[in-house]
Amino acid sequence: MNRIPRFSSSSNCSLLSLILFVCASLPCMRPSYADTAYRQAMAKAVRTAAKSVLPSVVSVEIIGTAQGPSGEVSQDAPTSGVMIDTDGYVLASSIVIRRPSASILIVLPDGSRHAAKVISRDYHRDLVLLKIETTKELSAITLPSKLDLQIGKTTVAVGRFGNDSSPIISRGVLSGVERLDGVALQTDARVSAAFYGGPLIDLYGNVMGILIPAVAGGAGSDPTGWYDSGIAFAIPSDVILSKLERLKSGTDIKRGLIGIASKTKDPYDDGTEIGAVRKRSPAETSGIKAGDEVIEIDGKTVRRHQEIKQALGRFDAGETIRIKLRREGKEIDITTKLAESIPPLQPQRLGVLVNELENENETVIVSSVLPGTPAESKIKSGDQLLKFGDAKISSVTALRSLLMSAEPETEVALSITREGKDESLTITPAMVAGPVLKEFPPAWSDTKPSDWKTEELKLPDAGNAAAFVAPEASDGQQNLGLLVLLINPGEGSPMEVLENWGEAARSAGVVICAVAPEDSRRWQPKEINAIANFAAAVIKKAAVNPNAVAVAAPGAISGTAAEAADSMALAVAVSQSSTFFGVSVSPKTRSPAMRVKENDPSASLQVLLPLSSDKDLPEWSRAISKAGYPVVLGGETDSATLLNWVRLLQAI
Numbered sequence: 031m032n033r034i035p036r037f038s039s040s041s042n043c044s045l046l047s048l049i050l051f052v053c054a055s056l057p058c059m060r061p062s063y064a065d066t067a068y069r070q071a072m073a074k075a076v077r078t079a080a081k082s083v084l085p086s087v088v089s090v091e092i093i094g095t096a097q098g099p100s101g102e103v104s105q106d107a108p109t110s111g112v113m114i115d116t117d118g119y120v121l122a123s124s125i126v127i128r129r130p131s132a133s134i135l136i137v138l139p140d141g142s143r144h145a146a147k148v149i150s151r152d153y154h155r156d157l158v159l160l161k162i163e164t165t166k167e168l169s170a171i172t173l174p175s176k177l178d179l180q181i182g183k184t185t186v187a188v189g190r191f192g193n194d195s196s197p198i199i200s201r202g203v204l205s206g207v208e209r210l211d212g213v214a215l216q217t218d219a220r221v222s223a224a225f226y227g228g229p230l231i232d233l234y235g236n237v238m239g240i241l242i243p244a245v246a247g248g249a250g251s252d253p254t255g256w257y258d259s260g261i262a263f264a265i266p267s268d269v270i271l272s273k274l275e276r277l278k279s280g281t282d283i284k285r286g287l288i289g290i291a292s293k294t295k296d297p298y299d300d301g302t303e304i305g306a307v308r309k310r311s312p313a314e315t316s317g318i319k320a321g322d323e324v325i326e327i328d329g330k331t332v333r334r335h336q337e338i339k340q341a342l343g344r345f346d347a348g349e350t351i352r353i354k355l356r357r358e359g360k361e362i363d364i365t366t367k368l369a370e371s372i373p374p375l376q377p378q379r380l381g382v383l384v385n386e387l388e389n390e391n392e393t394v395i396v397s398s399v400l401p402g403t404p405a406e407s408k409i410k411s412g413d414q415l416l417k418f419g420d421a422k423i424s425s426v427t428a429l430r431s432l433l434m435s436a437e438p439e440t441e442v443a444l445s446i447t448r449e450g451k452d453e454s455l456t457i458t459p460a461m462v463a464g465p466v467l468k469e470f471p472p473a474w475s476d477t478k479p480s481d482w483k484t485e486e487l488k489l490p491d492a493g494n495a496a497a498f499v500a501p502e503a504s505d506g507q508q509n510l511g512l513l514v515l516l517i518n519p520g521e522g523s524p525m526e527v528l529e530n531w532g533e534a535a536r537s538a539g540v541v542i543c544a545v546a547p548e549d550s551r552r553w554q555p556k557e558i559n560a561i562a563n564f565a566a567a568v569i570k571k572a573a574v575n576p577n578a579v580a581v582a583a584p585g586a587i588s589g590t591a592a593e594a595a596d597s598m599a600l601a602v603a604v605s606q607s608s609t610f611f612g613v614s615v616s617p618k619t620r621s622p623a624m625r626v627k628e629n630d631p632s633a634s635l636q637v638l639l640p641l642s643s644d645k646d647l648p649e650w651s652r653a654i655s656k657a658g659y660p661v662v663l664g665g666e667t668d669s670a671t672l673l674n675w676v677r678l679l680q681a682i
Contacts, residue, residue, distance in 0.1 A: 072184075072201075075233050080188050080199050082235035085139055086113045086171035087188055087228055089195040090122050090146075090160070094132025110189035110228035111136065111160065112240065116168045119278065120146060121270070122227035123242045124156040136162050137195050139169075150277045154285040154346055155213060155265045156242040159277040171229060173237055173267040173274075179207050179215065187219040187241055187262065189228035198224060202262075204238070212343025214263040215239050221262045230264040239264030269344075286345040286368025289313040290324075290338075291431035291631035293424060295576075295608070297336040306421065306431035306631060310373050316366035318355065320421035320432065325361065326354040342368075375658030376438045377634045378459035381405035382682055383471060383509070384415070386426045394423050398471035400681055408457045410448065417445035426577075427632045429682055433459055434631035434658070462636060463660035466671065467678050474539060474677075482536045484528050487543065489567060492560040497524035498543040499535050500572040511540035511578040511677035514565050514610075516595040516602075518584060519547050531669065538673035540578075543568045553598040561598075562606040577611050578680040580638075585616025588640040588667045592616035607635045611679045614638035614664070614672055621650035629658035636660050638675050640667035 091108040111122035120136055127134075127148060134146045144162040151158045187200040202219030209216045217230060221241060230239045244263040273283060289311020293303040302324040307313045324332055327341035328351045345351055347370035355362050381403020387393040396413045399405045415423045418432045419442050436442060441458045480501045487496040501510075513535075517527055524544035535542045545564055547553045565579055581602050583595035596619035603613030607630055617639045629635055637654055641647065642665045651661050664671050 076186050076199060076201050079186055079231055079233050079235045080197065083112075083171055083188055083229050083231055083237065084197055085169035087111075087190055087197070088113060088120060088139065089137035089190040090120070090126050090227060091135040091137060091143070092126055092131045093135060108137070108191075108195075109224055109226050110191075110241075112171045112227065112229055112237075113168050114173065114274065115170045118162045118164060118168065119149070120160040120162065121240060122158050122160055123240070124151065124153075124158055125223060125226050125243050126160075127151070127158055134160060136160065137190075138164075138166065139195065140166070141195065142166065150280050150282050152273060152277060152283040154283055155269070155273075156244060157240065157265060157270070157277075171237055173271045175268050175271055177238060177266060177268055178232070178236075179204065179238070179266075181205065181207070184233050185217045185219055185238065186231050186233070187217070187221050187225050187228060188231060189221075189225035189241070191222075191224040200225065208340050208343070210244055210263060210343070212340035213265065214242065214244065215266055217262050217264065219262055225262070230262075237267045239266045240270060273346075284347045284370045286342065286347045286349055286351075287312070287370070287372050288342060288366065288368055289372050290318060291435055292335040293428045293431070293632075294335065295427045295632050297339060298334055300334055302332055302335060302338060303424070305425070305428035306435040308372050308375075308435045308631075309437050312366045312369050312372075316353075316364045318353070318364065318366075319357070320428070321357070321424070323356040324353065325356055326352075328352050374656055375434050375629055375631060375634075377462040377629070377636075377658065377660045378433045378436055378438065379403070379462055379682055380409065380433070380444075380457060380459055382409055383680060384426055384429070384682055392425050394426055394429060398473050400467065400471055400678075401469045403467075403681075404457050404460050408444075408455055409446070412448070414447040415444070416447060416452070417443070419443055426682070430634060431631040433682065434629070434634050461660070462634070462662065463655070464663060466638065466662050466664045466667075466675050467681070468671065468674060470674065470677070482532060484525065484532060486525065487564065487567060489560065489563055492557075492563060493548040494545050494557065494560055494564070495524055496543060496545045496564050497528055498541060498568050498571075499528050499532050500541040500568070501536075508573050509575040509578070509677075509680060510573050511538070511673065511679065512565060512568055512572070512574045512580070513540055513542050513673065513676045514561060514568075514579075514581045515542055515544045516553070516561070516581065516583050516599050517544055517546045518593045518595045519549070519551050519553065521584075522546075534669040534673055538670065538677055540673040540676050541568060541572045541574055542673075547594075547598075553594050555601070557598075558602050558605055561602050562609040565609050575680045578677050579610055580612030580614060580676045580679060581610050582614040582638075582672065583616070583619075585619060586614035586638065586640060586664075586667060586672055587669065588664075590616065592618040592620065596620075597622045603635060603637075608633055610635065612636045612638060612676060614640075614667075614675070617641055617646065617648045617651075619648070619650075621648075626653050626657045626659075634658075634660070636662055636679065638662045638664050638667070638672070640664045642666070 088111045089108045090111045111120045135143045136146045146160040146162045149159040183204045189198045191198045200219040202217045206216035229237045241264045289308030290304045290313045291306040293305035304322045330341045350367045381400040382396045382405045383398040394415045480503045484499040527544045581599045583599040585592045585596040596615040601622040603610045
């Protein structure tokens with residue numbers, strides 16, 4: 031006979047455990063009764079946990095906001111915050127100061143409103159510290175210094191909503207830690223913008239973190255647009271606790287930058303070799319070199335570049351960290367102070383196409399030289415590229431990183447092997463930004479195209495209709511490009527759209543995959559991942575060079591109006607930069623309120639606009655350029671210009 035353990039009646043978690051134990055102990059109990067008992071116990075536990083923190087949860091109203099993009103955020107105001115002490119300090123998410131406003135009001139649980147002023151901002155973690163002056167008695171939340179972060183643990187998101195600041199609650203589980211490059215917890219609780227700034231708690235009422243507006247990958251479309259998506263992020267309480275005094279002093283916090291680039295395009299690949307070091311960065315100042323392998327960061331062992339990102343993600347600008355490296359078989363220790371900013375990337379190229387031979391030395395061989403580029407008079411087909419300056423060219427990705435990180439318009443020594451002899455030459459790489467390259471290498475022009483066929487494409491986890499046009503046989507068709515063309519809502523099926531692109535695709539050697547929105551009325555943020563998955567599926571079916579993959583909208587063609595597909599293409603490219611190396615849209619595209627992260631040196635994303643002069647560049651392109659994304663001018667862009675650019679994305 032099973033004995034029922036004794037529990038305290040005052041513990042909501044004990045009550046839930048008791049119900050579960052009883053249900054499990056009675057095999058003859060009908061399943062519906064067991065389910066009902068569980069749901070009732072869970073609901074009571076969640077309510078009790080939420081009640082323990084609600085006296086400290088406030089509403090934050092933004093008054094007189096400057097005109098900005100319409101959508102969920104504007105409609106869902108106000109948002110939430112937490113009272114962190116009885117002196118009137120309130121912690122909220124960055125959503126409250128995304129746009130200029132006349133004033134910010136804190137609505138206490140008793141309904142009273144109080145003007146708040148901004149004390150400081152944590153840009154690294156999307157938090158803002160506010161303060162109110164009041165004689166009212168305040169209830170402050172407790173931020174624990176130690177957390178139980180067991181994956182699968184029940185989580186409860188708590189916030190307030192509406193004119194009466196009604197409590198809102200959403201239950202989920204803890205689905206990840208050290209997300210967003212080591213910064214945040216992840217839960218599957220469904221939250222809206224009204225929850226941001228509110229606490230994420232466990233069933234005991236312990237505050238695990240503060241909810242923030244963010245999307246997986248840290249960039250892309252407006253993160254508040256991921257309303258009710260089942261993915262939410264929170265900054266851990268212990269981290270917030272360690273930053274509070276700094277924030278209270280009025281000091282803003284920013285992410286700490288070091289200035290290293292990976293040797294490989296995939297950050298999850300094994301190995302930590304550094305492909306390139308940014309100029310005038312903490313890494314360069316402290317003596318880190320391309321080719322070094324990272325062993326530890328501040329005592330934490332790392333085995334791949336994603337782990338380096340996660341380890342560095344915990345640190346802020348101005349903090350000093352210890353790094354252990356391996357260089358030429360010897361271990362060395364360095365100390366470096368992380369910077370708030372590094373001179374922006376200005377991507378460059380030599381003007382060559384290369385092949386990477388998979389051998390012990392990872393040989394990089396020039397296959398073609400592009401006319402009208404710096405390489406035309408310096409480099410020959412068949413040359414093996416050995417060194418760029420002092421850095422070894424250990425892979426194609428490493429060479430890309432070196433060219434992304436190099437000093438602009440500066441002559442550099444290039445070591446090569448030509449016809450069995452080692453040689454050294456000097457070359458000044460050209461900027462990627464500017465007029466589009468229009469000439470193919472002779473080898474591509476001499477290739478006889480095979481027959482091309484259009485067929486539908488379906489993915490099991492996507493509701494989008496899609497089709498692609500590609501060669502039936504890959505003979506003689508290597509290093510093709512791939513353009514994922516997004517269709518505007520209500521503008522035909524993918525098969526119909528591709529009828530007008532087939533000949534241009536065959537002529538340029540670019541596979542085209544047309545994708546329609548799942549909803550015939552609009553594109554949705556949840557489709558971002560699906561679009562990248564369609565690209566991956568096509569790459570498996572055709573001889574596509576993975577560096578020559580782009581996403582575009584009909585607005586990329588001169589004279590075509592900007593519509594919904596343009597905004598979606600821009601959001602997809604920035605948030606899925608590991609898949610796409612190029613994006614082309616109308617210059618009149620309505621920016622999807624992107625939080626743009628810096629361009630990845632190992633996977634440089636280009637932006638093609640159908641413009642002839644940089645004087646006509648749209649306002650949103652300034653943020654793009656500042657983050658290191660080269661803006662290419664297509665001039666009077668037709669389908670041939672667009673597709674040629676796509677295929678030439680593989681040029682280095």
